Amino acid sequence: MTAETGAGETTRSFEADVARLLHLMVHSVYSDKDVFLRELVSNAADACEKLRFEAIADPALLDGGGEPAITLTVDPAARTLAVEDNGIGMTEAEMAEALGTIARSGTRAFMERMAESAKGGESRLIGQFGVGFYSAFMVADRVDVVSRRAGGDTAARWSSDGLGTYTVGTADPAEAPARGTRVTLHLKEDAGAYLDPDALERTVRAQSGHVPVPIALRRAPDAEPERIADGAALWTRPKSEISAADYADAYRTLAGQFDDPALTLHYRAEGLHEYTVLAFVPGSKPFDLFDPDRAGRMKLYVRRVFITDEAEILPRWLRFVRGLVDSADLPLNVSREMIQESRVVAAIRKGVTNRVLSELGKLAENEPGRYAEVWENFGAVLKEGLYEDEDRRAALLGIARFRTTASGEAPRSLGDYVAAMKDGQAAIYYAVGADADRLAASPQLEGFAARGVEVLLLTDQVDGFWTSMVPEFEGKPLRSVTQGLADLGAVPLREGAEAPEAETAPEIEGFLAYLRETLGADVSDVRASERLTDSAVCLVAPDRGIDRQLERLLASAGRLGGAASKPILEVNPRHALVARLAGLDAGEAALREDAARLLLDEARVADGEAPADPRAFAARLGRVMARALG
Template structure:
């Protein structure tokens, strides 16, 4: 009998109440995944105990036969899942079950609101709220648990109504037992796959989701046998006798230990979905075995889709480590470089020592060697996809390309490895992406640099005045839309022997406009208008570093560029958004001497130097150049007033 001690009733955390209400009212269409989640939790609990027992054998309490046991009971309408894992203390139950703030509840609830556009079944595993999936099919859930070394167990119970009871209890063995009292919809159903008290339904679900759980999942089966006569034949009218047969429902054979030629694609996919709680199939599978200096087997997966928080600072992922098929640790983040953190999978090596701490393990020589090999393997896989299946690679790029760009920017040692995997939009074709090798292959022999332009989208980039001359000459320009793109290009510096050149920084390095004759002509125009240019420069002191006669403009009156020594205007804006406003671009105002506005400026300077009209023209040209670059003027009201004033003068 369970002894009730200090029973108390508590309320769930507010967000947990919301979650339970959503689950109970059929947010999830695929109810069967509750069993996968509870079995995965049981397996994790055994993993934790097994690891802790490596340095503290007392935790085993004399029982090292790990198992998960399932008991369906049609009489009481209950389904029970038990494990002999790490269990929980009283305080751990309150912290882990009574509140789920640590499991990303807010983000989870936000995603539920987007259910119309989200694959709902993937969310449970993604947010670590698997225990609560039991409330999808139950009227009441009871949890009884005891941690190793504790005198008392803990009993937790809830009907999913916003409250739960918790009390100390007697529990002979360590571990956790969860009993689900099925609600009426699942006690008698016309759908066999939703009869969760039917043993063969349970068996099929375990084969589907949990076949590779490394611990035996057991269940009692009732076997009826009729007595036999002397010849070994059944006696027809004799009553049958019932015997209980305990069956192990999962294979437990680690998939990665088998010959990959004998493993089907479906088996790989089911293993991935079960281990990483992803509802989608992986995009690519990399299974390899290495022998030599260090021996290991690796099974890596490239997911089809990035997690919702993949690019947030809190996003963590890593590779699972096993030694001789024994789980050591999860999410080893030191194995692969940061830019490959989207890769999921495991490494099993007999060379890992089970007696050393996790911190030492993460920095071991074996691990570093394995990490280098895995990095090469993943990059080679991506290269093969890029060369053989461009459409597939572009799908990968849409999800994880930003990670590779960040890697090329932030990891000096990886730039050469990643440069040929980078994709960019370009003026070559609006509907396809290009590699740097593709761009270089299309360059004219006399083209000195690789041109790029930055902007929020293709339309805004193609409208830049700086694009006019390059369009006219049919010179390809890379389009950089992502904030990290320009940082990546600046870090690479060059591709082959061709340097990167922003169309908005420094000179364009075109032979015809940089020829002695063209330079001489530009110098002549500058000299002829030197006093005008100086007047504009004086008027805009503090706002610009220089005023120049432009050789890159065709139809536009003005543009704003920066010199090739400092940061660009677009990078200044990005750094400002990152609260790094101390970094400023050197702003250079370029004027088109062939534009009628330039002629108007010349006339105003000659007839009314320093007049209000002249000053307004100069200010308006500067603000126009700012707006073209996507930079708001410091004084938008003043700008609007100047436009109104100019319109009024023209009207007269």
């Protein structure tokens, strides 16, 4: 909705997601509101960095505005705090777009997570997920923004009380910065602490002292600015001069998170190409981890000049890594097209990716407890690399961790699995499904459990895909427990387990033949099973078919490319029910057919499916129960 308000201004409603976000912030309780300062200072620094970049092609943009800087001004009398930069600035249209919407995909998912966290009484929500400019409404009951685009003559004003609408229009150029943006916060009654210049200085030094733009503080509107941060980019300083707290502050600004990093990488690469890397593995999942665009969050600098945050420095399966790369070899006027085609960027991408994998490997080896938390948060994303990146597949398999039938809650490596393989075991076995506990109870695993054979329990959606691309590990093939023959004959049974008969009894063979004939339209074969010990039946994929879970995923996504394959019905010839059914005489034809179809539906239900015809299933079950009770 848009309405004219006079004086060249219009009143507009926020887009629905922004209005909801503001409501959540205003009506929720947070333990640390200081985060708004980091967000506003970070935005100001980005504006200065964008000006540096655009000024490479148009140096005139720097005229009249001085060197890039950020200035905070306290006005106790008016109860205002202003954050001003002399960066790129905004036009009226850019202001309406930037401050009236959230220009990032994944907004709705973020909002839902934020709402759920607020219901649970969690704190630090804003800093944890990163909401930028809108965090100002935690401490302000009105926010005014005045901006002048670099190289422009006109100025624009934006104002809102955060209750659902905002005004935007032209501003008196005399009230605007010569270049850049001024954000003025009219502080709430309970936010008076931000009018204390000493406390403000301490907070800014602690949170944003590392940004690559100098920061100054005016203790009163008519006071001279005092520099409180020198703008020395953290990544340019020697590691010996940087504390863990400095790294944590840099991470929170770069990642938009409030937690501590799980892993910090800071190094300078020298040789054919020179570049500096400052990167972090977050301590918790970012809200946009499963953004459909799967975009990375690494920034590219050239000799400390911000170029873009859209360069694919890392592959998409490392998109959870946050940070930057500062190159000494790229030209300052590098374009997006040049970045995509640049051999230098390709070499940087290869070097940084390999280094991140190497550091994750070291963490897994030296601090398995910490690495287990990293894998819990990002293992599903790293597995995408198993599917997509053949060159690094071996390294990824080395750091992969899995819950298994023998691991309990603690994940195990494939190396651990291979070392514990049973005598006679020739393959690494896995089961794919939605829930580990349900997988562990699958009838297809009974024969493996009877022999003490460990099975990987794979519950991420990507598991059905990468397992089809990884033929082996350390010479051991990967095999699905729901695909083809179980091939367990060479593995001895555990002590006390009942050994299967060497040959299937003739009456059982006859019953299997009857099942093939009766169920031929629904299954590709019926055979005696060596994988079942307790259950009567189960379904498996044909020997050369794809895993049943992957087939279901492809079908649900409309990517199966044809009709689903018919499964194989495996029957436990040692099960008492099967023996009773095999002994029915010719006069029990109706019961025999009902039982045959009920066995197939039983196998479907155990496999997580519904009966093919629920009404017919209910009718058959009713007839069989009536006969049993009669």
